[in-house]
Amino acid sequence: MDSEKNKRVSSQRKLKHLQTAGTVYSNVSSGATAYGEEKFHAVRGHGFAAERANTLYDRYTGHDARILGDDNAKNGADRLVDGVEIQSKYCKTGGKCISECFENGQFRYIGSDGKPMQIEVPSDKYESAIQAMQERIRRGEVPGVSDPNEAQQIVRKGHFTYEQAKNIAKAGTVESLTYDAANGMIIASSAFGVTAVITFATSVWNGDTPEIALKNAAYSGLKVGGISFVTAIFAGQLSKAGLNSLLVGSSEAVVRVMGPKTSALLVNAFRQGKNIYGAAAMKSASKLLRGNIITGSASVVILSAGDVVNIFRGRISGKQLFKNVTNTASSVAGGTAGWVGGAAAGAAIGSAVPIIGTAVGGVIGGLAGAFGGGALAGKASSAVMDHFIEDDAEQMCHIIEQELLALTEEHLITQNELKTIVERLGSSLTAKTLKDMYASNDRQTFARKLLLPLFKAVEKERKPIHIPLAEKHGTCIRAIKQQITRT
Template sequence: MGEHEEKIEIMRKYLTDMSTGFYCHIGGEVPSKKINNALKTFAQGMDSDTIIGFYDTTSFGSGKNGYIFTDDKMYYVEMFEKPKKLWYDDIKQIRMLKSSKKDSDRELAIDFLDGSSLYIEGGLIKKTPLKNFLNEMKNFEANKKAEKKKIENEKKNNFGAESAGRGIGAFRTVNNQFEEEKFHSRQGHGFAAERANNLFDKLTGHDAKIVGDDNAKNGADRVVDGVNIQSKYCATGKRCINECFENDGKGTFRYMTDGKPMKIEVPSDKYDEAVRAMEEKIKNGQVKGVSDPNEAKNIVKKGHFTYAQAKNIAKAGTVESLTYDAVNGTIIASSAFGVTAMITFATSMWNGEDFEDAIKIATYSGLKVGGTAFITSILAAQLSKAGLNSALVGSSEAIVAMMGPKASAVLINAFRVGSKPIYGAAAMKAAAKLLRSNTITAGITFVVLSSFDVANIFRGRISGKQLFKNMANTAATVGAGTGGWVAGAAIGSAIPGIGTIVGGLVGSMVAGSAAGKVTNAVVGSFIEDDADKMVEIIQDVFTEMASEYLLSNKEAEKSVDRLKDKLDGKTLKDMFASNDRKKFARNLLIPIIENQISKREVIHKLTEEQMLYGIREVLEDISDMEESYA
């Protein structure tokens, strides 16, 4: 027996007792004509499939007045009153007022969790069975959650969270590809060494960052724990040192900071030769302020990788290259996992899941998106090193030429976190590189996400039509998420306090989210009148805001209920006369929606122990599933 059927049985216990002599109908026994009349008069927006009971209080059984009970709410209208609706899970307590002998003359006071109250005093329904029914329905969800220990995550639609996670994964992958395009140049192995050493330092607990992308003359390539470092990866140690001096090694030392020489990072296998070469330069007086040859060991820094390893990192298919890309992929995947898991956890809690289930749902989504980000990052890096990036040069430059310098600057600056904005020809050149990286990343993401559907069709688990539908949906989601990231990042970078990352996350989440499905179920509950155009604008703005605020289906419908109380002829006329109708609609909706989300449970950051618990539970479930199929 499903939940709907269980609720029908609860209804069956009380409905006849509520009646004072009028018509009672259980579940699917309600005549369609009565339902249609109720929808027109007092139950606008109701899903007729959720009806568990109808107490029709009209004299001739038309269904235009009465009490309709559904899976999660009650619609009713009392004599000379406006239609009302109450949600079972909003009820805090129910009090019986008046001690009249006649049950129908008594009055119910229903106190809600938000502090408001509602009174039912109509004489056409008996209050004691109504009170008992509402109490049982209020407790029903809590009882079901206590019984339910396992979840089926495949049925959970976390599109917004997953789109945000894919957005951050794609953003970091594209940035990596953008930076690593230098690997294809004549000195590509030097750039590879610079980034590999920087990655190693980060992973071993140092505060390390790349600063050489600003192309400052005689500037540092890297900064590690506040120390400026210039990377020189050449075929010989002597050549590494000669490149640090003017006139191909004959002049003075070029890399100085506050009157002191920078650290010179060289291949680990060229270190000894490099130190000897630096000692000679110091003896010759070519290093300003340094006269002791023993200082050479303090100036020359031994890199973490050999010259050959650096060259292999810049190539496709080598062990070093795959290892480097895998480490980068792990970092990217952890970001994607974290973003997806946190957003999914929050929305699950707001949707009423208990804590343990919310962690498991979040972990499933995080692992799914994190795994995709890991594979995508490695494949994108390897294909780029294999030459796919170069093959896209012509098409990317043609697109950028059509975009022009202004649009190119918006695009590239949205992705350049922590760098100074660039404009003009430099922006167009950088935007072309970005488009190439983005094309590869988006394409691989689509292939990776679709690969499961392709595998399923060969295993006979889905039809060809379903494959086409799934792939079309995947393409739309990936495209919308990527476009949303660019738009959001561009807007976020222009707004103080928001920033590129936050803007990109919001843009990706909104664009890739299926929150439109939530609003489709409730926008029909707006009452149409002569101000249809104004209502359409409000519906469109509400749809946008439902995505922005991650409204659940219940939150969206409750917001619409509050909106209908405010949406009268005067308001619509004021909106029609306003200069900016969308802004008017947004201002109308903001306090309603923010009041609704203020009731959400505050979501605190998960501890490592909690996430490890979630991961353990998920992996154990997967193991159990595999054993059951074995």
């Protein structure tokens, strides 16, 4: 029984560690999103919000769309959609959107094919932007274009209005929440897939049947996916509310300790485009660190929400809440640190192996680091907290043991019967039952009511006892007297 119980506990712990790794994976994805969205706080932050919102919309509608503007190339494209280079201009008026595209009377956004890039403008400024571009073409300020009607081929109607773009960059607006929810869906689906795959593989390696492994994979994937979705929205709103600006000093202090080489190794494992080094890498690493702090904190709050509800319902103690939150925070922080270190190491190895590559090496290293770091930190935290705080569950189990011994004496339970009762109790005793017991006004009575059906069930399984007839009693007594007389 003990070996089966230990095996079940070990399996549950591994499953929890895998879920922590999946949660950290989604946190890092959300952190990378926050890293790109830090530009939303700039003077023209709504323009960067428009770039990402339009890209997100294009992806949801089946287009191959990605951001290019993060490389800060002079007169480069902001977006690439189905191979088309796009420069986003979200200004107050259509005329202003177009005038921003000219320098010294010449159109300055020329694509890699030598033709003018498409200029994306707010949907409500499209008509006036067309008119402004037509006038520029008439003046001969657009290279290779002489027909004003070609303005419609250059000016691209964005999916959002100017005001919507401004609201996306703010916290608490409908547009902002919708945008974060859309991002959350992408991150959650990815986290679901990654968690489900590694859980299924680990379950099979541990000797579980494919059916059990699939069940574990689905459970872990759904749990992590749901947490990832809510975390993405929560973290996105915190970032837009300006929490990242409060973390500038602490994040820069950490990066100074890391140094330029480690910062470059870390940042380049997550960036797209050309690698960066030196001061630029340190600045970028600081931004990346802030994003991960925000998402990590958000996930701890969400993961601990159930414990907070339970303490208000009186189902756990304040000490238990403190311990649970501490262990959760330690696991997430340890997993995040493991991911960062693993991703950097994996990227370094991947860069030296052409088949693997930096990106794939970073993901593999990150997952391994998240699993190991989260498990190690969680184990260490639990060991420390166990030294100071006795779990509510342990207290409840102690009460159950006392009532178990009392009922054993009352019901004259044999050793084999007690073994059966304990086995049945172990398979039916859940965390919910222990929480309900903690919330009970009389825990001893709760424990007795929990145990009595098990005792009654064992008693019903006893063989019936038939009382011997009176003459048989007499015969036995006479035989005993004769034996005593002989001795």
